[in-house]
Amino acid sequence: MRRPDDPNSVPPGNIITAVVFSLVILTGFYFLFEKPRMEAARAKYAAEQEMKAAAAKSDPAQIAKKAAEEAAAEAARIKTRDEVMAQEIAPRLSFETEHLKGSISLKGARLDDLMLLGHYKTVAKKNLASLFAPEGAEHSYFAQFGWVSHEAVSLPDEQTVWRLEENTAVKNDPAVARRIVLSWDNGAGLLFRKTVTIDHDYMFHITQMVQNYGEEQVSLYPYGALTRAGKPVDYMGFFILHEGPLQWLDGDFESPDYDSVELGKAETHERVKGWIGFTDKYWFAGLIPGDMESMNTVRYVRSGTEKAEEYQTDITAAERRVAPGATVSHEMRLYAGVKHQAALRKYEAELGIKNLELAIDFGIFWFLTKPLFMLLTWLGNSFGIGIGILVLTVILKLLTFPLTSRAFTSMTKTAILAPQMKELKEKYAHDREKLQTAFLELYQKEGVNPLSGCWPMMVQIPIFFSLYKVILTNVMLRHEPFWGWISDLSAPDPTSVFNLFGLIPFDPPQILMIGAWPCLMGFTMFWLNQMSPKPTDPTQKLLKSYFPYLFTIMLAHFASGLVIYWAWSNVLTVMQQYVILRRLNVPISLIRGRLDDPQEDAQKELERRRAEDEPAENAEEETSSSGKKAKKSAKSKKKK
Secondary structure (H helix, E strand, O other): OOOOOOHHHOOHHHHHHHHHHHHHHHHHHHHHHHHHHHHHHHHHHHHHHHHHHHHHHOOHHHHHHHHHHHHHHHHHOOEOHHHHHHOOOOOEEEEEOOOEEEEEEOEOOOEOEEEEEEEEOOOOOOOEEEEEEOOOEOOOEEEEEEEEOOOOOOOOOOOOEOEEEEEEEOOOOOOOOEEEEEEEEOOOOEEEEEEEEEOOOOEEEEEEEEEEOOOOOEEEEEEEEEEEEOOOOOOOOOOOOOOEEEEEEOOEEEOOOHHHOOOOEEEEEEEEOEEEEEEOOOEEEEEEEOOOOOOEEEEEEEEEOOOOEEEEEEEEOOOEEEOOOOEEEEEEEEEEEEOOHHHHHHHHHHHOOOOHHHHOOOOOOHHHHHHHHHHHHHHHHHHOHHHHHHHHHHHHHHHOHHHHHHHHHHHHHHHHOHHHHHHHHHHOOOOHHHHHHHHHHHHHHHOOOHHHHOHHHHHHHHHHHHHHHHHHHOHHHOOOOOOOOOOOOOOOOOOOHHHOOOOOOOOOOHHHOOOHHHHHHHHHHHHHHHOOOOOOOHHHHHHHHHHHHHHHHHHOOOOHHHHHHHHHHHHHHHHHHHHHHHHOOOOEEOOOEEOOOHHHHHHHHHHHHHHHHHHHHHHHHHHHHHHHHHHHHHHHHHHO
16 A cells, blocks of 8 residues: 555656646746846846956057967968968869769878768758868868878978879779879989879779889888868768767778777777778768778877867878889879769679778668668669658558558557456466466467567667668768658758748747658657557556657657658558458558547456356356265265
8 A cells, every 4th residue: 555645656647737737837937027137146146247348448558468369360260271271382183073073282291171062061052062171161071191101211291292194084994083193203313203084983092103213222111091170061970870880890890989099199090901981961071092902001190189089090000112213103093082882882883892881881781771772772773762752651661561460460459458367467467386287288279479569669670770771871861851841851850840940030040940751750650659558557557658749759859751751651551450350350440540448348248258167166066965965865865
């Protein structure tokens, strides 16, 4: 028995009422007392600042100090890509292929300006999306290739101005779209030449050559490096999607976080085979040795300060000894572009680059995610990505219908046994073994397998997570419109119910941006609840009634493509449950949902069975009593 002061005895309705009244009181206190006080304080502070500013205008020392502060702020300001490139003295070599557009500065010969054709920064599609940006620009990100040495040798660096030998577009070559050749003479017996070829997709081939025309042998180490300032501009930091360093070394695939290495330290792998790079949500840049069987030193470095971090991945090849009169060369590849599965798989097959396809985060259920990814891509190319999502959902619902039917049928039968199971629990409350035995006998008698309702649902959970991963990572959704107001399937619904979806000229705060599609999804979830059995436990019943509202708020800030998938999936599930329940002769309506109460029906069925069993039990008792009387009379006759 509960004590009168037991908080668990308070009805849920009273708790909700108390919470609502508390919110009303707090809101009233804020608007009637706290808000006027804050506004008065702001007005006083603004008046004081105006007086200080007026006094500072006539003070020469303050004028000079302000000018110095503005000059320092301008020097420290992070500049845009165009501002950095406008201040450069050395010329740039522009290039363009089917999918890429960029330039290479003759100073440093870095690949630090790369844009992705067909992809834009915003849905307005005015400015191209950029992968690389020069040093000094916001979110700078670049690739550089060169030589290092333990000897006192003059080597090209970021200040070196190279000489252009060739920059031509290659025609009628299926393997090469652009060819750039640069050279630099150190004036001390070494001639460096760098040849960059770009194919028709996203692969750069960088061949570095050193010619020794001096009189002494030199030892050099070729390297390639990817360096980026800070995390990418569209960094999500979402646990379900990996963004950051990525490496395939000696048969092991690793995807550490940006902060997996302490600031100022490096993670180094000596004498290993493989590739390394950075993966973003939709883009990927990776360093790949020209010879995948060569042994290299691979590093991931995290440097800078907490406010201005810098990340770098690099590969340093084995020592090259250049004798007088000799020439040595080294080849390295750079994948820089969109994470197109077809392109990544092509490079795996043609160039022998193992598991480059893993630049796409397929997750732990990769055996499901990869084929779903390929199927959605094919559907998107055939029907458009929006219709492709709807068609893919229909295909999956049809494939899983047998499992759904079996699970739902088992849950319906199990609900009928609820009153009998409750009686058994009360009867064997202190004997767990007898309770389990009684449950098994009841299941066998009624022909119900309790696990048959669980494992089909368990099978569908990986499918759901895999499809969620596919919708989250497929670049085909980026900036792709859907019917009506959805202009970007990879972004949240831009409307809000709090301004009547744009009818009221009011911009709600971000937390209140609950659009039309999330509301439709919440409605389909409520509709699905109407098709499901009613829980017997009051707490479960309360939680189930709040689930549609909770999920509406949660998914309102997810990609609209995912919300559309979920809403459409709920509609298909409603149809499936309607068909299943009709087959089970359960009263059902598409509008009102289930017209029965499984718990009440089960209780009535139990009472009916008891009523049928009672006459039989009475007959057995009468038979047994009459038999006993006959035996007694027979015995008395024998005694006489």
